Amino acid sequence: MNDSQQDSTTPIVTLEKVNKYFGSLHVMQDIDLEIAAGEVVVIVGASGSGKSTLIRCVNGLEEFQSGRIVVDGNELTPYGKGGKSLQTIRTEVGMVFQQFNLFPHLSVHANVTLAPEKVRGLNNTKAREIADRLLERVGITDQADKYPSQLSGGQQQRVALARALAMEPRLMLFDEPTSALDPEMIGEVLDAMRELANEGMTMMIVTHEMGFAREVADRVIFVHGGRIVEQGTPQEVFDRPQHERTQAFLSRVLKH
């Protein structure tokens, strides 16, 4: 075991001088970032600013070209050469996607139990216990035998949250979790996320829900052109933005 799990001052996520290119496009430029255990970090920025790419690098869904990323003592190196530690990181980092990405051929229950059974090696009874508890927690009851296509978008996203939590992650990544939802379903997903934040989960959230960010975030990070332009408490970033890029972005998104 590593010491970082006991030592609360050691960040659970560290990015050091991370650079990433899509072809000639420099989408992450010398990103340095540390996230403490229990911290809720909301990343905002215009589309194409590199904010989704940033969190997708943390669990190795995107490769980067230079720098290093350490997640709970496990190091990711450039060009996806994480090897064993990549797999370890993915078992400890949960992710919720914009498009839910539930497995359409599996029941709600099987969506949640799949990874605990195949990765953690739990037996079906134990995995179902966990699934029942988590589905109840996200407010999906009596739907466990349905298939994803039979649920509303908001329900699907809450199942996706339960599915990620079933692996008992130490960190949760959210990639625009409400952007594909009808407006009336956004609240139920944000409620579930808020509850998770209150329970002390470490979270990195990419979202356009500024009200939610202001309320839940310990820290807001503004990303522009592949760089972290500004960061601070929600009050600092939203009420007294220092950088003109941040001011311009906020004036656009907060206007309505």
Next chain:
Amino acid sequence: MDVTFQFDWQAAIASLPHLLTGIPWTLLISFGGLAIGFLIGIVFGLLRISPLRLLRWPAAIYIEIFRGTPVLVQVLFIFYGLPQLLGGPINAIVAGIAAIALNAGAYISEIVRGGVQSIEKGQREAGLSLGLSRTDTFRYIIWPQALRRMIPALGNQGIVSIKDTSLFSVIGVGELVRQGQVYIATTFTALEVYLMVALLYLAITLSLSFALRLLERKGLVGQ
């Protein structure tokens, strides 16, 4: 008109017992070839989309060769050509099964490739993000969904291959068409017998269509 022809139903019915002796061979070559072809298709279809060029290329070459040449030429090559290399004869049934397997395998490779590639990228990402290995992500998430989407195309290929076995009468396999030819040689009832042969093929292919439709409908749950 002084020539009137009457369709002789009795002659048609009378040919049935003889024709039916060809059915087991037709089924054996069809389904034996298709079963092996399916395995070939899985392997080469996946090689075809491997990230390694060294694996992609041989698969692509195999697919192009066996998709781009007639199955009749393939079976003639195997049955008459290969023995020259091997120094001994090849059983006609084995040659037939091999030709169907190699030919259908090339088409099924493309069906497998298309099926796997049709699964949204997010499915793989969701599997990997849960800590599943790449193999498990494929096995539990990608493949079951891909297989379901492949069923109609696999059904088509099955029907095509069943009909292709009729060509193997030329190498003397005692399949359905061959039995018809043998029977006609002594009875001269070509019209009746070939109609019965056609109906028997139809019976086989319709049964397959029906079975696949059932399978597809069962598979629709959850999609």
